[in-house]
Amino acid sequence: MSLNTQDIAAATVAVELVTFCVLDADLKVRLHRRDEQPFEGTWALPGGGVRISHQGTQGENLEDAARRALTESTGIESAHIEQLYTFGRAGRVPGTRVISVAWCVLLPPDRAQIISKSESSAWFSASEDVPWMRLAFDHAEILQMGVERLQSKLNMAGLAFELVPETFTVAELRDVHEAVHGKSHDHRNFRRRFQRMVADGLVLEAPGRRHLGKSRPAKVWRLGCRLPVIT
Amino acid sequence: MSLNTQDIAAATVAVELVTFCVLDADLKVRLHRRDEQPFEGTWALPGGGVRISHQGTQGENLEDAARRALTESTGIESAHIEQLYTFGRAGRVPGTRVISVAWCVLLPPDRAQIISKSESSAWFSASEDVPWMRLAFDHAEILQMGVERLQSKLNMAGLAFELVPETFTVAELRDVHEAVHGKSHDHRNFRRRFQRMVADGLVLEAPGRRHLGKSRPAKVWRLGCRLPVIT
């Protein structure tokens, strides 16, 4: 392959975060209002540039850049994070050629609620397509792919444990599923699948009970081991 | 997020191709012998740099760069191609920071065989791990992920139609599956799954029969419609 340095040159590399959580039985995504041109004032996915050279080294890994962006946009240090897709269409950013490696981040609600509210950063419903059409750059496309990825993941093995607190009830887990898929499953069939995971030792009973309303308290569970990572 | 231009700078962006086909009931991957430093003389995945700026524009799209690399490495103009993962570990290429967007390419055997043989480019078995440990850069890791992606794809909906000629027999389709997974399925159960796809109209009967050995000829089939794309 002919490497014409004039043509090849170099590009800016960035990471974009599609950060999900479920609050109030609704799938939310974190957006950030841009404070500079282009698209100043428009909502966009949080992200940032990847350090390509840093103190004489080759800079940081892509995943480290994504985690750094997560910390800078939410204050959260660690979370489930996985690479989604890389977007690099010519012209997607005016003026500069930017290659964006998009990542999915999953936050349990107890940690998502800690994030400080501000005028320039907030949770948006991902089911109602409120600002979807108005996101900066190609971020609507990135978000769309993130939602699809999340849905197909939940259909496979993982039962949304990443989007639930460390201890949880069956109902909480089911609510997450329904929020992600936007439709309600049968609660008995869902519970049966859950029972199988208990039988397989994937889920263990946790001490105590959870008791939100004025009715029967629910058993509390926790993840028995690390989940098989589904790609 | 603080954008320190000194730190961020720009990186070289490349594409790497994990090109698969099944020949002689064995999963093959296309490798290319490097003719320059570093890793001169070592087998590597074919690929090349992405045009970042070109005649005053922002250059080419990532997928176009991948297709261009495919044409340059095989002479083939069109094929099934899909993004695999982006590799960008600091230090993965000595001297330069290179972000590699890896792509999976699937070729049917009739088209794969046309590719001219040469000393610097050849098909290697992906099941026997012959040169896996000796690939240039992190290409062994990329190849590994490509194989896993291919395997999980076939388990889902797609029954490897991309790796078979336009018309095919059940046995040919089954051979592809066995080559990809490295183990033999039960041929009657495989045929039953196939029958379902026929009943659903996904696969249609094609005229003629195929008759390779000295035994009973097999029916010939073709894809009835475009496959649902599984992500």
Next chain:
DNA sequence: CCAATAGTGTCTTTGAGACAATATGAC
């Protein structure tokens, strides 16, 4: 007792896995 949610059980269907027998064409 009543309201509200938690938890258990049944029936049916679909598809996967294991396994055996028949059909067809070249020689």
Next chain:
DNA sequence: GTCATATTGTCTCAAAGACACTATTGG
């Protein structure tokens, strides 16, 4: 007929979908 492969079928079991009932708590 014989050899080799193609094609059809059966039995069993695991899991999904639809649906009804019992249990426990606060009031």
